[in-house]
Amino acid sequence: xxxxxxxxxxxxxxxxxxxxxxxxxxxxxxxxxxxxxxxxxxxxxxxxxxxxxxxxxxxxxxxxxxxxxxxxxxxxxxxxxxxxxxxxxxxxxxxxxxxxxxxxxxxxxxxxxxxxxxxxxxxxxxxxxxxxxxxxxxxxxxxxxxxxxxxxxxxxxxxxxxxxxxxxxxxxxxxxxxxxxxxxxxxxxxxxxxxxxxxxxxxxxxxxxxxxxxxx
Amino acid sequence: xxxxxxxxxxxxxxxxxxxxxxxxxxxxxxxxxxxxxxxxxxxxxxxxxxxxxxxxxxxxxxxxxxxxxxxxxxxxxxxxxxxxxxxxxxxxxxxxxxxxxxxxxxxxxxxxxxxxxxxxxxxxxxxxxxxxxxxxxxxxxxxxxxxxxxxxxxxxxxxxxxxxxxxxxxxxxxxxxxxxxxxxxxxxxxxxxxxxxxxxxxxxxxxxxxxxxxxxxxxxxxxxxxxxxxxxxxxxxxxxxxxxxxxxxxxxxxxxxxxxxxxxxxxxxxxxxxxxxxxxxxxxx
Numbered sequence: 001x002x003x004x005x006x007x008x009x010x011x012x013x014x015x016x017x018x019x020x021x022x023x024x025x026x027x028x029x030x031x032x033x034x035x036x037x038x039x040x041x042x043x044x045x046x047x048x049x050x051x052x053x054x055x056x057x058x059x060x061x062x063x064x065x066x067x068x069x070x071x072x073x074x075x076x077x078x079x080x081x082x083x084x085x086x087x088x089x090x091x092x093x094x095x096x097x098x099x100x101x102x103x104x105x106x107x108x109x110x111x112x113x114x115x116x117x118x119x120x121x122x123x124x125x126x127x128x129x130x131x132x133x134x135x136x137x138x139x140x141x142x143x144x145x146x147x148x149x150x151x152x153x154x155x156x157x158x159x160x161x162x163x164x165x166x167x168x169x170x171x172x173x174x175x176x177x178x179x180x181x182x183x184x185x186x187x188x189x190x191x192x193x194x195x196x197x198x199x200x201x202x203x204x205x206x207x208x209x210x211x212x213x214x215x216x
Numbered sequence: 217x218x219x220x221x222x223x224x225x226x227x228x229x230x231x232x233x234x235x236x237x238x239x240x241x242x243x244x245x246x247x248x249x250x251x252x253x254x255x256x257x258x259x260x261x262x263x264x265x266x267x268x269x270x271x272x273x274x275x276x277x278x279x280x281x282x283x284x285x286x287x288x289x290x291x292x293x294x295x296x297x298x299x300x301x302x303x304x305x306x307x308x309x310x311x312x313x314x315x316x317x318x319x320x321x322x323x324x325x326x327x328x329x330x331x332x333x334x335x336x337x338x339x340x341x342x343x344x345x346x347x348x349x350x351x352x353x354x355x356x357x358x359x360x361x362x363x364x365x366x367x368x369x370x371x372x373x374x375x376x377x378x379x380x381x382x383x384x385x386x387x388x389x390x391x392x393x394x395x396x397x398x399x400x401x402x403x404x405x406x407x408x409x410x411x412x413x414x415x416x417x418x419x420x421x422x423x424x425x426x427x428x429x430x431x432x433x434x435x436x437x438x439x440x441x442x443x444x445x446x447x448x449x450x451x452x453x454x455x456x457x458x459x460x461x462x463x464x465x466x467x468x469x470x471x472x473x474x475x476x477x478x479x480x481x482x483x484x485x486x487x488x489x490x491x492x493x494x495x496x497x498x499x500x501x
Contacts, residue, residue, distance in 0.1 A: 029386050036382070054381050134323065167453060170385050183385055183460055184453035187324035192377045 013047035016115060024049065027172075030181070034172055037075050039200035042104065044072030044111045045175055052172040054185065055128035056193040057140035058200075059147050059163070062125040062173040062180060063108055063156075065117035071175025072112055076104035077143050077197065079204050100204060101146045109154075124151055125160040125180055127171045132190040140164060168193045221361075221399050221407040224368055231314045231367075234412060237262040238303045245300045255296055256288035259303075268306055269299075272496050277489070298349035304414070305333070305353045308360070309498050317366035319373055325363065326498045327490065329356050331448035332441070334486040334493060339440055339447075339474060346437050354421035354437065355444050356497075357414075361405030361422070365393070372396045388462050390426045402426050428465055439471040447479060451486045 012024045012033040022043050024035045027050065034050035035043045039058055043051045051073040053060055064071025078097040113119060126147050129140035144163045151158060160180065162169065167184040174180070185193075240258040244250040259266055266287055273284040273294060284290050291299050309326055316322070336355035340348040366373045376392040383392075390400040406423025417434050421441040424430045431438035442465060449461045456479070458464075469476060 027384060027386070029384070034384065036384075052384050054385075134321070170381075172384060184455065185381075185385055186328065186449055186452055188320055188328070188389070189377060189381060189385075190324065191319050191321070192374065192381065 013045075013049055016044055016046065016111075018111070019043055019045075027052075030172065032174070037073060039075050039077070039197050040104075040204065042072060042074035042108050042111070044070070044108070044115060046070050046115060048174065048176045050172045050174050052170065054189070054193055054196075055169045055171060056130055056132040056190065056197050057128070057136075057138075057143060058197055059126060059128045059143045060171055060173075061105060061108060061147060061151075062127070062171070062175070063112060064123055064175040064178055065112065065121040066123040066178060067118070067121045068116060069176040069178075070112055070115050070117045071123075071173075071178075072108055073171070073173050073175075074104050074108040076101060077139065077201065078146055079201060080139070098146065101143075101150060105147070105150050105154075122156055123178060124156050124158050125173070125178075126151075126158055127162050127169055127180075127182055129163040130165055130167050130169065132166060132168050132187075133194055134166075136194075219369070219397070221404045224364055224404055225408045225411050228315075228364060228408060228411065232311045232363075234304070234307050234311050235262070235265070237265045238300075238307045241300050241303045245296050250296070252288060252292045252296065255299060256286070256291045259287040259291065259299070265303075265306065268496075269302070272302065272306070275492065275496055277493060277496065295349070297347065301347070301349040301353040304418075305356050305497065308357060312360070312363050315363050315367040317363065317370060317373075319366045319370065319377065320362070323494075323498065325359070327494060328448055328452055329359055330493050330497060331451045331486050331490055332356070332358055332444045334489050335447045335451065335482055336441055336444035338482050338485050339444060339472070339478070342478060343436075343440070343472060343474060345473075346440055350415075350417060351437065351440060351444075354418050354441050355448070357405070357409070357418060358422055358425050358441050358445060359401060359405065360408055361401035361403065364404050364408060365397070365401050369397065388426070400426065428468055428471070435471055439465075439468040440474075442468045443472065443474065447482055448486065450479070451483045451490070454487070456480055456483065 022035045022037060024033050027034045030050060032050050034052045037043050037053045053075045058075055058077040060073050060075045062073045078101050129144035131138045131140050162182045168189050170183045170185055172181045241255055244255050244258055259269060269290055270284055273290045280293060284293060333352045333355035336351040337348045340346040340351040376396045379392040380387050380389055390402060393400040402423055402425055406419055409419040409422050417437055420431050420434045420438050424438045425441045425445055428439045428442045446461050446464050453460060
């Protein structure tokens, strides 16, 4: 079932400044253009297009202004720390791990507001955090804990979520309507997704984020 | 040079092969004058196999009222044709231990295969026209070509899976494989079944489960495995929404005469039995 009634256009709608590099393609099944983001990326749009990603233990927050339909999606995870999964994210919000999560969330929210979104209109949905490999510590849970804590601190309400469990997920989000399609993926894809996430993880370990985030 | 499915399985014999006990049973079942006793003796020659067979015969999978404590009792109660199928099912997970890969864990691979086996067996019982034991084996074997591809052509296999993810999981795996390699896991599985000299019924179910129109002698069984594969995916990701899995060829319902209303019950049934069946068929012993 198509969740967006758009008619195929020869070209995708223009992207917002800063997002030109994100690859977009026509999704025949959904009858809409979708931008596909990878671990560590995010995307914000004012058009009726979708944003898609595949998640293992990573988290995607889908955030939109529910009046104007401006919104976007991120895709991130916290870098591993030596602390236990239960304590790692709580230990101190200055830890590199939490700072990376803050960075991913603030980048998305700031970009939505820079493009006209209003903070009091923001509607949030969260996905991912699966424990997709049986022999892996449950890093997904730590990511879920982080995002819940972050949103609570920021006073942002989660209106829908599908997190945890053992499945990889494919998420397609339409900021203009707030509709989201979550498809659980077969374990056949678990290793491929875990490998993408691991290479992203080793990348963020090597390149810690700077503290320069402009807060609105 | 282009690789072909038959080249791919040519030297598989050294890496994955079926045990003698299977070939002994198979040979006897194909002899019209073999007795239950002959087959029981062939079973008894492999004590480890006998132990596993008795454990399975006494499990809820069979739900037999009397205790099965000898090979001859197992053969006479379960049936000679059925013992051959079961012997193959019991052997195949071991046979592939020598073909490891980095793309899918063996546990995950066999879970999908066993879910398909359970679904196929359940549907065959509803249909009353296919042998449930043979369909269990066919379900268990339907994707064996994947293990060959994943082991022999890991780069191409990974390229196919990435392509599937890139499409938002809309592109079926078999079509992604055809694009990347010129053939798919069904074709490779069919060739392996041929190399292993498996019965034609199994060969067709393996080779044509994505393309039921290609079936020759066993269209009904092939259509059943086609349906079972999709329902097994529903059981795995715990959904009853048909949008979450690849489409079932409408012809498959017509050919099997199965009612689509059976889907929920079948998926639930497979989910409730999977842990036990995993312990019996993939467990370490």
